[in-house]
Amino acid sequence: MKNIKFYKMGEMPLEQHKVRVVQKLHLVPIAERLNAIEEAGFNTFKLTTRHVFLDMLTDSGTNAMSDQQVAAMFQADDAYAGSESFARLHQAVEDVLGKKYFLPAHQGRAAENIICKAFVKKGSIIPTNYHFTTTLAHILDNGGKVEELLCEGALDIKSDNPFKGNMDVEKLEACIQKHGAENIPFVRMEASTNLIGGQPFSISNLMDVRHVCDKYNIMLVLDASLLGENAYLVKQREDHWHENTLGDILKMMTNLADLVYFSARKLSSSRGGGICTNQKSLYSRMEALIPLYEGFLTYGGISVREIEAMAVGLRETLDETMISQSPSFIKYMVETLDKAGIPVVTPPGVLGCHVDAGQICSHLSQSEYPAGAFAAALYLISGVRGMERGTLSSIRDENGVEVLADAELVRLAIPRRVFTLSQINYVIDRVMWLYDHREYIGGLKFVYEPPVLRFFMGGLEATSDWPERLMAKFRKDFGDSL
Numbered sequence: 278m279k280n281i282k283f284y285k286m287g288e289m290p291l292e293q294h295k296v297r298v299v300q301k302l303h304l305v306p307i308a309e310r311l312n313a314i315e316e317a318g319f320n321t322f323k324l325t326t327r328h329v330f331l332d333m334l335t336d337s338g339t340n341a342m343s344d345q346q347v348a349a350m351f352q353a354d355d356a357y358a359g360s361e362s363f364a365r366l367h368q369a370v371e372d373v374l375g376k377k378y379f380l381p382a383h384q385g386r387a388a389e390n391i392i393c394k395a396f397v398k399k400g401s402i403i404p405t406n407y408h409f410t411t412t413l414a415h416i417l418d419n420g421g422k423v424e425e426l427l428c429e430g431a432l433d434i435k436s437d438n439p440f441k442g443n444m445d446v447e448k449l450e451a452c453i454q455k456h457g458a459e460n461i462p463f464v465r466m467e468a469s470t471n472l473i474g475g476q477p478f479s480i481s482n483l484m485d486v487r488h489v490c491d492k493y494n495i496m497l498v499l500d501a502s503l504l505g506e507n508a509y510l511v512k513q514r515e516d517h518w519h520e521n522t523l524g525d526i527l528k529m530m531t532n533l534a535d536l537v538y539f540s541a542r543k544l545s546s547s548r549g550g551g552i553c554t555n556q557k558s559l560y561s562r563m564e565a566l567i568p569l570y571e572g573f574l575t576y577g578g579i580s581v582r583e584i585e586a587m588a589v590g591l592r593e594t595l596d597e598t599m600i601s602q603s604p605s606f607i608k609y610m611v612e613t614l615d616k617a618g619i620p621v622v623t624p625p626g627v628l629g630c631h632v633d634a635g636q637i638c639s640h641l642s643q644s645e646y647p648a649g650a651f652a653a654a655l656y657l658i659s660g661v662r663g664m665e666r667g668t669l670s671s672i673r674d675e676n677g678v679e680v681l682a683d684a685e686l687v688r689l690a691i692p693r694r695v696f697t698l699s700q701i702n703y704v705i706d707r708v709m710w711l712y713d714h715r716e717y718i719g720g721l722k723f724v725y726e727p728p729v730l731r732f733f734m735g736g737l738e739a740t741s742d743w744p745e746r747l748m749a750k751f752r753k754d755f756g757d758s759l
């Protein structure tokens with residue numbers, strides 16, 4: 278966001294866009310919300326738009342599109358093979374990400390499927406700054422394992438470390454020595470590490486990781502789904518990069534990686550995904566998998582209209598007024614809650630405001646899913662839908678024992694240019710009320726637990742009548758307010 282100073286209003290984010298198409302919202306009464314969350318098995322993924330007031334589940338596919346993106350969708354070339362739309366996207370990938378070979382995939386996890394099918398085998402070890410749920414699932418599915426090599430203090434909720442997404446390069450060296458370079462098909466760096474609160478890595482850290490990869494001749498893979506925001510925070514926070522353009526920073530980061538993949542649902546405010554590289558040999562190892570799993574090489578399972586929106590969206594990633602909007606709202610929300618003494622991940626990152634439900638619900642054990650319970654409780658008292666990012670989103674080991682998450686977070690996503698500041702203030706207000714009444718929040722237990730990615734469709738129930746008691750307290754305090 279440009280540095281625009283207010284006269285008497287203090288410091289707050291100022292939108293650099295105007296709203297021209299809107300979608301009506303509905304805040305249904307709390308009794309309806311109680312029914313809805315019970316029917317959804319206390320899983321916010323299973324709520325429907327009809328029952329959600331502010332949808333802060335994710336930024337994935339929910340960022341607002343620009344007028345230019347929507348306009349571009351009308352010029353789509355619906356050819357099965359050799360589409361002009363794909364040619365425009367290919368050019369945008371080359372211009373923005375600096376890679377000349379490009380494979381389209383229908384979304385980020387589809388790109389992960391292709392990469393893992395091509396490179397991961399039984400016994401493979403994938404060192405990463407931190408895993409993402411779908412990445413881990415694909416690595417495990419292909420017989421590999423992940424080694425989390427986060428830097429010291431990355432999981433501290435309250436912190437002033439500007440780059441909590443950095444990889445610990447000493448641990449990386451030790452990991453390679455332990456497992457042998459031949460068992461490590463690639464090292465994975467994720468931009469703005471999703472699961473630990475949208476925290477970025479620095480360019481100097483990426484350079485150090487590259488250096489180790491070169492030393493052992495290991496491929497470096499960059500998950501660029503949140504690369505634009507990572508670049509923005511590098512510009513804000515890292516010495517030597519303050520004066521560079523976002524384009525320079527993005528290219529610097531992608532140049533350091535052998536393979537770059539992304540979810541276009543995030544990176545370019547569209548739907549789709551892809552993999553790009555400058556190495557023909559890497560491209561060739563994956564090429565045949567695209568028609569098998571995705572679609573022909575010039576659409577990869579993505580609608581041509583979305584391909585056009587993706588091409589424009591990728592170029593718009595370089596626009597600082599666009600890319601800074603979500604991080605500046607997140608900063609506002611995080612700092613306001615932090616000042617009020619509510620535990621949230623600091624420093625403010627990207628993607629959303631991450632509330633530490635582990636600390637707030639310290640009366641619950643991790644196996645009672647405090648983050649899931651907090652997300653359900655917040656929905657009940659506000660109509661705001663967040664996402665559990667804790668033990669519910671974790672897995673069971675090969676013996677069926679639950680792997681407790683490193684942190685019990687609830688993510689309140691702030692997709693690009695979707696919410697107004699008064700809506701953010703409403704969320705802050707309701708989080709404050711819930712924090713003051715946190716003793717009302719009880720546990721959850723599974724009644725239906727899918728074997729893979731259980732958090733998406735799993736069904737739970739409350740371990741007591743706490744939702745009813747929370748609703749009664751809300752009514753007492755708020756009267757007839759929704």
Ligand SMILES: Cc1ncc(COP(=O)(O)O)c(C=O)c1O
Nearest residue numbers: 337384385386409471502540542
């Ligand atoms: C860092 C990261 N990688 C991969 C993915 C998977 O992308 P998609 O949801 O498009 O499959 C996501 C989605 O949220 C993500 O945040």
